Amino acid sequence: MWHDVLMGPDSPVDIPETSPPRGRPRVQEVADEVVAGVLATAGPRVGGRDYSTRRIALMTGLSQPVVSRAMRRIRAGSDDTTSVVVPTSGDLWITGFRVEYPRVTLFFEERDGEGDGGRGTGQGSVRSGERQASERRATSLMAALRVAGVSGWPQSQATFDAGDESLPAGLVRVMWEPGGQSWDGFLGQLSAVLDACVPTVDAIPGDLLAQVSVAVGHGLHGLQWERAEGGAAGGRRTKNDPDFDSNYLSLAEYPPPSNARTEATPRRLQNEISVTEQIAIALRKEIMNAGFRPGDRVTSTRLANHMEIPVSAVRSAMRRLVDDGLLTATGGSFALPLVTGSDIIDLYAARLQVGRVLLRACSGRSRQQMLAPQLALRAVVAAAEHGTASDVDQADLHFQQTLADASGLPQSSRVFHALTLRLRMFISVLQLDYTPAVQRIVGDDRYILNALLSGNVDGALRVWRAKLDNAVRHMVHVSPTTFDPALWARLVGEA
Structure with a gap:
């Protein structure tokens, strides 16, 4: 069955919101924004050596520990203590990313090895280098949502519409719309779903990152990406x-x-x-x-x-x-x-x-x-x-x-x-x-x-x-x- 991972007034899952710890140096908050901007516009190269913490530190003038901390905070999504159970038993990969103002929707599908010749790239069979590249791709996706200004969109309707679109079996949907749930809660949910993705570069294809790196400059407006039929990474189906x-x-x-x-x-x-x-x-x-x-x-x-x-x-x-x-x-x-x-x-x-x-x-x-x-x-x-x-x-x-x-x-x-x-x-x-x-x-x-x-x-x-x-x-x-x-x-x- 498919699952929605979203928050709304009638949602049975209650994710508490907490205030960020007091006393955190302002420099780290500024660094988070700087590093997020670098990662959001990196495109498919984000998993390579040019976007290591050391290279980003040299690029931005920040210290390497500050850059590392920024990347961890961006990837986590928010300072909220968010506990989200992803309702799936298989590895996920992203299959869709739609920005239809004022709604952002990301789709993930249980992969079960189908897109990789049936081999099923399990968590334990992935090389450390690819695992690191996959993690940085997920961070880049989170960074783009952070810097694009989406969180500031005004609520355009009186009530939040959770969407009644019928989805195929095995699909997970993460959705945000003003008035439906907190922005931090949405980022926490998305981070948890990304944690459930198979740790390979195919999970977040390079062509999606290329589109995001361009669209982030205009608030992600009009971004419509869908994985090609057959699950091939690098596929693009745009109008x-x-x-x-x-x-x-x-x-x-x-x-x-x-x-x-x-x-x-x-x-x-x-x-x-x-x-x-x-x-x-x-x-x-x-x-x-x-x-x-x-x-x-x-x-x-x-x-x-x-x-x-x-x-x-x-x-x-x-x-x-x-x-x-x-x-x-x-x-x-x-x-x-x-x-x-x-x-x-x-x-x-x-x-x-x-x-x-x-x-x-x-x-x-x-x-x-x-x-x-x-x-x-x-x-x-x-x-x-x-x-x-x-x-x-x-x-x-x-x-x-x-x-x-x-x-x-x-x-x-x-x-x-x-x-x-x-x-x-x-x-x-x-x-x-x-x-x-x-x-x-x-x-x-x-x-x-x-x-x-x-x-x-x-x-x-x-x-x-x-x-x-x-x-x-x-x-x-x-x-x-x-x-x-x-x-x-x-x-x-x-x-």
């Missing part, structure tokens, strides 16, 4: 907003170039990908979820556990990724490459030029030979109408690859695919987020295909260039010190 030009880079996967003849049906394009590419996919997801940075070490054991394949197979695939420049290796250990913004622009420029070759070749193909891109465009439209921004991005990448496959140039198609894989890996390493507006994707893809089918190759090339210009322009906007627009202009010339 499409045609006017929202881009806060998230989706790392959706798509089929590689087909070995079949160019007349092959779209079904033949859905061939299975190699173990090496599966490792690359898993590694990108791990990078985004764990907040890895350039130069960080990557262990084969963790990837093997997540994918449920032998460590030897993972290490073999990782060595091939080293050969492809997607990883580095020193003394038998693997690490992420030291990627720069210039590398990203380099790859975009190469992809632009290869894409031009492929589009020119497509302009001479028959409608029958262009059947796969036509069907792929329908998938883009369907994703825009019924799916998420991530779904649209995946459909767009698939559409681009079907154009490459339909070109009749198998070598260029494979080069294009390899450039895309490398680009997306490097963007992951730099923790960049970019998804163009949904309607722009649909419009660009539709125009490119119609132009190719009608023989207007110049129009198709113009829109293809605009797609990549927009991506680079956005990256320059979000990180002007990393990306040099002059380098892009020098490499690709005038539009």
